[in-house]
Amino acid sequence: MTDPVPEQRNAGDPPVLEARDIVKRFTGVLALDRVSLSLRPGEVHALVGENGAGKSTLIKVITGVHRPDEGEVRLAGRPAGFTGPLDAQRAGVQAVHQEIGLVPDLSVARNLLLGREPRRALGLIDTRRMHQEAARTLESYGVRVDVRLPLRSLGVGAQQMVALARAVSVDARVVIMDEPTSSLEPREVETLFGVIDRLRGQGIAVIYVSHRLDELYRICDGVTVLRDGRVVHQGALADLDRLRLVSLMLGRDVAQVRAEGVTRFSGAHEAAGEPVLEARGLSSRHLLDDVSLTIRPREVVGLGGLLGAGRTETAKAIAGVLPLDAGGVTVAGLPVRRGSATAAVRAGIALLPEDRKAEGIVPTLSVRDNIALAALPRLARAGVVSDARIDRIVETFMRRLRIKATGPHQPVAELSGGNQQKVLLARWMATEPKVLLLDEPTRGIDVGAKAEVQALVDELAEDGLAVLLISSDLEELVEGSDRVVVLRNGAVVGELTGDELTEEAVMTTIAAHTREEVA
Incomplete structure (x- = not known):
């Protein structure tokens, strides 16, 4: 039985956001193939799919990071044509990413109100009023902190709530939440769901990206399932049971998914x-x-x-x-x-860190260089490292860990999150x-x-x-x-x-x- 979900709101209203037949290519790779998505005011819409399915690329097209090669994004019935993320934000399309895009050395208040600070005569920032507004806003999101402190002094969960509060406090019409609960404690998750319900009531549409099925079935109305850059299902989430959703994401039939138990370790290792x-x-x-x-x-x-x-x-x-x-x-x-x-x-000792973006991968380097990084001292002979030896090791671990990439020289930043995680694992396995x-x-x-x-x-x-x-x-x-x-x-x-x-x-x-x- 499918868990109950909120009743879909404003089903008869015209879409506030549309992505129509979006096509996006990267160096010959078709990342999005005629992808369409329609979002109505007050709707919470789940965007799901495996890593590499095209979710991040679609979000970047919607928010103006990428321009589509074909198709268009429309906002309130008109072509959007965003020239960049700032343009999208000004139009009311806000994104809250898993990697918190704030300024850690600035105060909590400055981060929350950056670019919108209250001012006194002569254009000076009214610091007292800024602190009061910031504290009041954050308290409504269940965050009670000293807003004068640097953002970096807060825990990751509190920083995530600051990013969310900033996004929805700037006349947002559409809010995109990318894995918003990944750093939150249960109490903070409940606060987030309350915020989403509040957005619903205000007619603000939400695109919700998460791999946690419980969350999707609890708060989402509709769902778009992507696989290999294509839409394989769209509709009401209540009409789709969990096993069917997983099978659509993986491209396998329900019986196969059930037999494989796709979310479980085998467990029970024989320690010796x-x-x-x-x-x-x-x-x-x-x-x-x-x-x-x-x-x-x-x-x-x-x-x-x-x-x-x-x-x-x-x-x-x-x-x-x-x-x-x-x-x-x-x-x-x-x-x-x-x-x-x-x-x-x-x-x-090898450590695969919690934050692969900040502490793991080197985004400016290739898959090959990221894998070889930790093993270079071991591979050196009289201070010289053999390229052929590196190539053999990289090829071995790309094959063993089934890393999906166009080749070892592809920039690691272009890989999906799951494949980036495998690159990090390969790096440390190369150190034996x-x-x-x-x-x-x-x-x-x-x-x-x-x-x-x-x-x-x-x-x-x-x-x-x-x-x-x-x-x-x-x-x-x-x-x-x-x-x-x-x-x-x-x-x-x-x-x-x-x-x-x-x-x-x-x-x-x-x-x-x-x-x-x-x-």
Whole structure:
């Protein structure tokens, strides 16, 4: 049975936004092939598809980043012809991207009101009024912070809400939300859904891009499914059950999708031998408090906990990226120099970071150069690196990880998110690591790419790696891990394994400690 969805609003109204027969090519690759989309006032429309299906390209055409080779975008019945994102914003088409496009060194208030700051006589910014307006606006979105502080001082979830508040507070007619909940805690997600309902009531249309099916069925009216740059389905989301939606995205029949279980790890790895990784007493002021864990070969250990519990900080501490006040790490019984990323890599520790855009890929380099980057010291002979050797390694990992690209010299920035994630994984596999730290490896990628990454993790664990898995998706965490260490406020509050390792048990472990702290 399909979950209930909001009643579609204003179905008889003329479209506020239309994309008509959009065609877009990049260096001979057909990214969009006669794609059309119609959006009515007050409608929340899901845009879904695998990575590489054309979602990002369509959004960039709608917002003026790309000009279509054929077709047109129309706003309120008239050709839009946006010359760039700023032109689209002025017309009321706002986009909130997964990667927060704000200025981290400016204050929260300046980010929120940038270009629209209240002014006094002689054109000077009225700072007091700006702070008051910013605080009032953010409070309506459930964000209560000191708006005078630099944006970078906020958590990722709060920054995302600032970006959203900015987008919808500038006379928006259409708001495009690209994976808006990827960095939000459950409380913030509920606030976001309340904001979307408010936009609905104001007649503002929303294009909602997410790989989280629960969210889509909860808040979206209509749906457009893209595959390989083409529209394969459009209609009311209520008329499409979840399994059928997944099968449309993947281009496989429902029976095949059901048989393959596209969103699950295989789980249950047979750990063997002494621990390859031991982290003891990791402590960093305000971040980590005496965190300890071990991982054996062929074992996947999950880190559970709410956002801000210390999961990412633990991975970074193990990888030598986060400075420590106390504690240490050993790999295969040998100590790793504390606070040294170089020493960690040499010891066989590889970290796949949470934010692949900011901390992972180098967008100006090719797929080949991104893969080879970490392995160059190992490949050098007397300071000279053989191009032929690099080519062999790159070819091997592109084939093994099934990276979809026109070739090794294609700019990595042109790849879909899922394939960029595979490039990062290939980079670290080329270093022949002993320990693989995966921080949200499937965040922001679609169900098909997620299944491929999960299968790769299983394969690597079976090959003998020790794997640390961080995921905000409880199902992914439980199904993909042999043990789960639960964190809260930077400290270990429990460890679950065997039959006791369930989603409910993870949540109960967190909740029990929450109640104790409140008491």
